[in-house]
Amino acid sequence: AAFVRFDDVSLAYDGTGNAIEDINLSIREGEFVAFVGPSGCGKSTFMKLCTGLHAPTQGSVSVDGAPVTGPLKISGMAFQNANLLPWRTTLDNVLLPLEIVEPYRRQFRKRREEFVGWARSLLKTVGLAEHENKYPWQLSGGMQQRASICRALIHQPRLLMLDEPFGALDAFTREELWCVLRDLWEAQRFTVVLVTHDLREAAFLADTVYVMSRRPGRVIERRSIELPRPRA
Numbered sequence: 209a210a211f212v213r214f215d216d217v218s219l220a221y222d223g224t225g226n227a228i229e230d231i232n233l234s235i236r237e238g239e240f241v242a243f244v245g246p247s248g249c250g251k252s253t254f255m256k257l258c259t260g261l262h263a264p265t266q267g268s269v270s271v272d273g274a275p276v277t278g279p280l281k282i283s284g285m286a287f288q289n290a291n292l293l294p295w296r297t298t299l300d301n302v303l304l305p306l307e308i309v310e311p312y313r314r315q316f317r318k319r320r321e322e323f324v325g326w327a328r329s330l331l332k333t334v335g336l337a338e339h340e341n342k343y344p345w346q347l348s349g350g351m352q353q354r355a356s357i358c359r360a361l362i363h364q365p366r367l368l369m370l371d372e373p374f375g376a377l378d379a380f381t382r383e384e385l386w387c388v389l390r391d392l393w394e395a396q397r398f399t400v401v402l403v404t405h406d407l408r409e410a411a412f413l414a415d416t417v418y419v420m421s422r423r424p425g426r427v428i429e430r431r432s433i434e435l436p437r438p439r440a
């Protein structure tokens with residue numbers, strides 16, 4: 209059964225023609241998919257449709273069997289910039305979604321110690337255990353990005369949306385983080401939608417790679433990747 213489903217989806221921003229056009233696809237629960245294509249092909253638009261930040265002009269988007277009508281609560285997100293809050297420590301940045309997203313928000317005070325345990329366990333997985341009390345300016349770019357991935361996962365989302373999450377990192381750090389992400393995904397099997405310019409990244413990480421054309425963004429190729437992949 210499809211977890212994310214697009215039926216004949218097109219989106220036109222005001223009077224500018226279709227930004228994305230005739231997208232039909234379904235993503236299984238636990239699948240790792242990547243979207244690649246040139247800048248402007250509609251990758252961010254696709255992400256916003258998945259998470260309910262935009263509504264399609266035509267067609268329908270559903271997640272977990274229900275049409276997406278507003279901001280999706282079961283997703284976590286990470287972007288090219290880690291966007292950590294500078295006045296919060298690593299630990300407190302990772303805890304942030306639990307202070308915002310229900311049902312955790314209303315339980316936050318009572319369960320804080322337990323939530324801190326979740327955060328520490330994630331930070332340990334990504335190699336930041338020793339850095340939980342540091343502020344963002346005390347972390348390298350790669351460490352900040354690790355923290356932002358922990359923040360995206362802390363509320364145990366079923367869908368992880370990643371928009372060029374490693375785009376700002378050097379090649380060595382980027383490939384290290386590929387392995388970190390793969391390990392998290394192999395352990396927890398959330399569904400991942402990754403958009404990236406980097407074909408190698410897509411092929412290394414994803415089960416299925418969708419290639420988008422230039423405007424209007426259409427899916428011009430869908431490939432399953434069946435190579436055995438090395439683990440970190």
Ligand code: ADP
Nearest residue numbers: 221224227246247248249250251252253254423
């Ligand atoms: P990508 O993420 O692949 O770079 P986007 O989804 O951001 O692509 O953009 C797809 C197309 O839609 C581009 O031509 C872009 O300029 C246009 N676009 C994106 N957002 C808007 C908007 N809010 N209003 C008008 N056009 C937009």
Ligand code: ADP
Nearest residue numbers: 221224247248249250251252253256288371372
């Ligand atoms: P990226 O390629 O990193 O996704 P973009 O330049 O596509 O960055 O978009 C940055 C922001 O500006 C996005 O929120 C997008 O929706 C918006 N945007 C992009 N193109 C346009 C446009 N032509 N008109 C209005 N907003 C736009």
